[in-house]
Amino acid sequence: MSAPAPGRQRSLGASLLDQVLAETLDPAYAQAAAARAAQRAPGGGQPPAPPGWLRRSRGQLLVALTLLVVGLLAAVTYREAAAGAQGREQARLSLREDVTVESETTDGLVAQLEDLTGQVTRAREEALAASAVGQRALDQLAEAELAAAVSAVSGPGLRVTLGNAAPSADSDPVGGSAEVSGPGVVQDGDLQLVVNALWASGAEAISINGQRLGATTPIRQAGKAILVDSRPVTSPYEVSAIGDPDDLSNRLVATPEATLLATLTTDYGVVFDYAEVDDLDLPAGTAAELEFARPLDPAAAAGTSAGADTGVPADQSTDGG
Amino acid sequence: MIPIIGLAVGVVLGLLLDPSVPLGLQPYLPIAVVAALDAVFGGIRARFDGIFDAKVFVVSFVSNVVVAALIVFLGDQLGVGAQLSTAVVVVLGIRIFGNAAAIRRHLFRA
Numbered sequence: 001m002s003a004p005a006p007g008r009q010r011s012l013g014a015s016l017l018d019q020v021l022a023e024t025l026d027p028a029y030a031q032a033a034a035a036r037a038a039q040r041a042p043g044g045g046q047p048p049a050p051p052g053w054l055r056r057s058r059g060q061l062l063v064a065l066t067l068l069v070v071g072l073l074a075a076v077t078y079r080e081a082a083a084g085a086q087g088r089e090q091a092r093l094s095l096r097e098d099v100t101v102e103s104e105t106t107d108g109l110v111a112q113l114e115d116l117t118g119q120v121t122r123a124r125e126e127a128l129a130a131s132a133v134g135q136r137a138l139d140q141l142a143e144a145e146l147a148a149a150v151s152a153v154s155g156p157g158l159r160v161t162l163g164n165a166a167p168s169a170d171s172d173p174v175g176g177s178a179e180v181s182g183p184g185v186v187q188d189g190d191l192q193l194v195v196n197a198l199w200a201s202g203a204e205a206i207s208i209n210g211q212r213l214g215a216t217t218p219i220r221q222a223g224k225a226i227l228v229d230s231r232p233v234t235s236p237y238e239v240s241a242i243g244d245p246d247d248l249s250n251r252l253v254a255t256p257e258a259t260l261l262a263t264l265t266t267d268y269g270v271v272f273d274y275a276e277v278d279d280l281d282l283p284a285g286t287a288a289e290l291e292f293a294r295p296l297d298p299a300a301a302a303g304t305s306a307g308a309d310t311g312v313p314a315d316q317s318t319d320g321g
Numbered sequence: 322m323i324p325i326i327g328l329a330v331g332v333v334l335g336l337l338l339d340p341s342v343p344l345g346l347q348p349y350l351p352i353a354v355v356a357a358l359d360a361v362f363g364g365i366r367a368r369f370d371g372i373f374d375a376k377v378f379v380v381s382f383v384s385n386v387v388v389a390a391l392i393v394f395l396g397d398q399l400g401v402g403a404q405l406s407t408a409v410v411v412v413l414g415i416r417i418f419g420n421a422a423a424i425r426r427h428l429f430r431a
Contacts, residue, residue, distance in 0.1 A: 020412060024419025025370075026363050026381050033372035059375030063364070064327030066379050070357045071331020073386075077350040079339055 149214035149285040153205045155242040157280045158249055160194055162186050162261075163236035163271030183268040186235055188221035190264065191228075193257040194239050195219065201251035203241035205282050209233040212285030229286060236271060245276035348397075349390040352409060356389035357382060359413045362420040369427040389413065 128134030145151040165184030195213060198206055206213045211228040213219075218229065225232045241248060252258055252274065264270040342350065360382035367373040389409050396405030 020415055021419065024363075024416045025366055025423070026377065028377045028381065029363070029367040029370070029372045029374060032374040032377050036374075060323045062375045062379050063324045066382050067324045067328040067361070068331035068334070070361060070382070071328045071333075072335040073331075073350070073357055074354050075332045075335020076340060076342060077354045079335070080342060080347055080350060 148287065149205060149212050149217075150287045152282060152284045153242060154279060154281045155204075156245050156276075156278050157203070157240060157242040158198070158245055158252065158274055159277045159280065160198070160239040160241070160252070160274040161236055161271060162190060162194060162239065165269030165271070183264075184270060185224075186226070186237060186270060188219050188226050190261065190270070191219050191226060191237060191239070193261060197252055197255040197257035198239065198241040198248070200255060201243070201248050203243045203248060205242045207240050207282045207285075209238055210283060212283050214285040214288060216288045217285060240277070240280045240282060242280055242282060245278075249274060249276055349393055352389045352393050352406060353386045355410055355413045355417075356385040359416050359420075360385045362417050362424070366420040366423045366427075369424055385413075 125138060128138045142151070146153070164186055191208065195206055195208070208219070208228045211217070211231055211233060213228070218227070220227055225234075226237070227233070261270070261272045265272045360378065363381060364373065364378040367378070392409055393402060393406045396402040
């Protein structure tokens, strides 16, 4: 696809690309030069022309003016582009500030809520502890709260860590993001598998990254973020389970969920690890608002709760999104 | 020499004055700059070839800028703005490279 030599007759089938590549200089220059040459030749008529220097400086002035416009255009375009980038950055920063401020407000309100809840609990205990009936009610309440995961607990147990795969060696940390995507990312289903396996292995209380799991706590994924109890948690995910450490770890490894997660580790590099811990502190979870569930007949309830283990029922499953 | 001074003055003026461009014209500024670059490179090459003409230079500059902006504007109205803009930039880029290569040949005899 070489350009035809200048002067050779261009064939009718010459491609558009050939033409574009060959004629990069405006042919008007050559024509003007030819016209000037024809004018200067003795054959052409010679109209009185302005002296050479005047024409030349007028030409130079025109050219200078044009280049001035070019410089103006370039500078203005650069300015516009820079201002656009600046504006976007400003918008992003102000949004980030808004998010921070609102988060602080929420944290303050949460602290206030905890404070008031503590006051209510203390007042209730004082009022009920006075009588024997009240004391029994308090004990039942304590057991119920333990089972419903609304009281903070501590004890020995297992800490299982799930994490996103490390970014591959050839991902670009300078230009692109170092985040991994695709099968190496932990999804809500994986977390649900771990939690189910722990419950089935005899865990008594479970929390994920400081969010306690109760009877109706959802683990779901919204876009790229995993939400536990509607609060976002990020990788690495620490699932803390209270129970007999040896028993928990032995039974956990034997579950099919653990096998599945081990496959994820070998195939995609997802981090799946566990360690026995001597003391874990799990915070209280939020109580679910019960609209339709009603408590059983108190006598029957007392009979069942007195003999029941505070362990978790074997069929407890975590709600998935 | 004078043309170069003109260019420098233009750049300085643009940076200092910071004129605000009407919102409607803003998307066409980059295309206009590329078209202007094409005219400038064509002028420099013509200068090296010895066939420079001021009138041709000015007319080519103005027509380049106007036609390029017009084509992109038309493309925007028809809904193929991005594609036409790409086409204009490609063609202008080829011309700029062709002229730059010719200038290089003149400058370095290589």
